[in-house]
Structure formats: C-alpha cells, structure tokens
Amino acid sequence: MAEVVKLLGAFSSPFVFRVIWALKMKGIPYEFIEEDVTNKSPLLLKNNPVLKKIPVLLHGEKPVSESMIIVEYIDEIWPQNPLLPNDPYERALARFWVKFIDDKCSSVWQISLAQGDELEKRVKETVDLLQTVEEHGLGEKKFFGGDNVGIADIAFGAVIHWLKIIEEIVGVKVFEAHKFPRLHEWIEHFKQLPAVKENLPDWDWIVSYFKGYREERLASA
Structure with a gap:
C-alpha cells in the first residue's frame, strides 16, 4: 500500500x-x-x-x-517526469540556479513592505537580479534545462509570479517585458503548463490578501 x-x-x-x-x-x-x-x-x-x-x-x-x-x-x-537532469553537469547547473534564486530573492519579498528610499533600493536589487538571470540563466532555451521543465523553473516560477502580485499591490513596475524579453517568454511558457496553470492562487484573492497584509504591517511600523 x-x-x-x-x-x-x-x-x-x-x-x-x-x-x-x-x-x-x-x-x-x-x-x-x-x-x-x-x-x-x-x-x-x-x-x-x-x-x-x-x-x-x-x-x-x-x-x-x-x-x-x-x-x-x-x-x-517518484522518478517519473524527472525534474533534475541525468547528466551530472546539467544537474549541477540546475542546482546552482535554484540556490542563486533562493539566496538572492529576499529583495523581491522586501518590496512588498518597503516605501521611499528603501523601496527604490529593493526595486534596483530586484532588477539587477532579473538582469543576471536574463543574461546568464536562460539563454535561448525554452526552460532553464532546455525543452523540458525542471527544478530551476519551479524555483523561479514562484518568485516571478509573486513578484507580479507585489507589483500590483505596491504600484511599481519591475518585471517589464522590454527589459526582460527572455524571462517574459519563459514565464508564459511555464504558466501554460497544466500543472501550473490549474494550480495558481486566485488573482483577486491573493492581491486582496497581500494588500491587507501590507497595510496592516505599514500601519503598525
């Protein structure tokens, strides 16, 4: 069983x-x-x-x-539909990008509670992060590992989708298509995968939730 x-x-x-x-x-x-x-x-x-x-x-x-x-x-x-490549070098690259986003993404989350100079600083840090990934992470590939979705896509997908939520509640533009065309094309491919498309939080609910959270935190600061 x-x-x-x-x-x-x-x-x-x-x-x-x-x-x-x-x-x-x-x-x-x-x-x-x-x-x-x-x-x-x-x-x-x-x-x-x-x-x-x-x-x-x-x-x-x-x-x-x-x-x-x-x-x-x-x-x-569960080895079916593998998320990590078989090749040791490609597997190491995937793990590198997972570690990179988890080490660097704090600036993304901090945008949601920042104001003034602090907000400007966190936006710049996030833009620099996205630029690094745009230039060195994806290249001409459909997904981080090539034609098939993998572990790095899952790691980045959550960060990028929530960044768009944060943009909505704070009223800033960070993830702009003309600045990050490869990442924009990638996230659209990623979000069309059935496992992702059918399992995203309701947009209106999640925006309302984080708006309330931001207002509450800023009021008590």
Missing part, C-alpha cells in the same frame, strides 16, 4: 506552490492541510520543530521541510 502524502501549507505562500507544482507534475495524489501561519498548529510544530514554518511534506510518517529540498525529495522518490 502506498504511503499517504500530505502537504502542510497556505495558499498565500509561493514556497508552498513550488511543492504543489512538483506533486502535480509527477501525478502524485496528496492531501493539502491548510495552516494558519499566525497560529501554527501542533501538527506543523511537531513536524518542523526547527524552523516552525511551511511547507512541510509528510510522506507517511516522514516529514520533509524547505520547499526546494522537498521538490528534490519528490523527484528522487
């Missing part, structure tokens, strides 16, 4: 959607357990006692945390 797969997460989190997309691409059935990140459940605290945050994948009784570690775990356990 196959072990039950559960995902602890929240529909506001880009990191949770990385895991959802990976599970959908693999065709793995799972139970989604909604977490309130302001009132963490005993189940979450039990299964991620170190970081105490989502997402957490429960494979039977085994918890795995951190979004891209979970995605790699999924890829190893």
Whole structure:
C-alpha cells in the first residue's frame, strides 16, 4: 500500500506552490492541510520543530521541510517526469540556479513592505537580479534545462509570479517585458503548463490578501 502524502501549507505562500507544482507534475495524489501561519498548529510544530514554518511534506510518517529540498525529495522518490537532469553537469547547473534564486530573492519579498528610499533600493536589487538571470540563466532555451521543465523553473516560477502580485499591490513596475524579453517568454511558457496553470492562487484573492497584509504591517511600523 502506498504511503499517504500530505502537504502542510497556505495558499498565500509561493514556497508552498513550488511543492504543489512538483506533486502535480509527477501525478502524485496528496492531501493539502491548510495552516494558519499566525497560529501554527501542533501538527506543523511537531513536524518542523526547527524552523516552525511551511511547507512541510509528510510522506507517511516522514516529514520533509524547505520547499526546494522537498521538490528534490519528490523527484528522487517518484522518478517519473524527472525534474533534475541525468547528466551530472546539467544537474549541477540546475542546482546552482535554484540556490542563486533562493539566496538572492529576499529583495523581491522586501518590496512588498518597503516605501521611499528603501523601496527604490529593493526595486534596483530586484532588477539587477532579473538582469543576471536574463543574461546568464536562460539563454535561448525554452526552460532553464532546455525543452523540458525542471527544478530551476519551479524555483523561479514562484518568485516571478509573486513578484507580479507585489507589483500590483505596491504600484511599481519591475518585471517589464522590454527589459526582460527572455524571462517574459519563459514565464508564459511555464504558466501554460497544466500543472501550473490549474494550480495558481486566485488573482483577486491573493492581491486582496497581500494588500491587507501590507497595510496592516505599514500601519503598525
């Protein structure tokens, strides 16, 4: 009997959607357990006692945390529709870009709560990040790994989609098509994949959620 797969997460989190997309691409059935990140459940605290945050994948009784570690775990356990290349060098490149975006993307999230000079600084940092990826990450490829979607696409896809949400709530333009034509073409390909297209948060709901979050945080600052 196959072990039950559960995902602890929240529909506001880009990191949770990385895991959802990976599970959908693999065709793995799972139970989604909604977490309130302001009132963490005993189940979450039990299964991620170190970081105490989502997402957490429960494979039977085994918890795995951190979004891209979970995605790699999924890829190893269920080998169909592989997300990492077989070639060791190509696999290393994919992991490099995953680490790059996770190390550098803090400026993207900080835009959502920034104002004035701080906002200008975070926008510039994000533009520099996108320019690096535009010039060195994609090249002429459809996806980061070539013709097939892979682990780096999942990592970047969540960041870019949520950046567009942040642009909407803050009223700034960062991810402009004329500046990043390759990335724009790539994200359109990525978002047309059934596993992604059918598993994105409702736009009006997510914009309203983050508008409220931004207003609340700025009012209490």
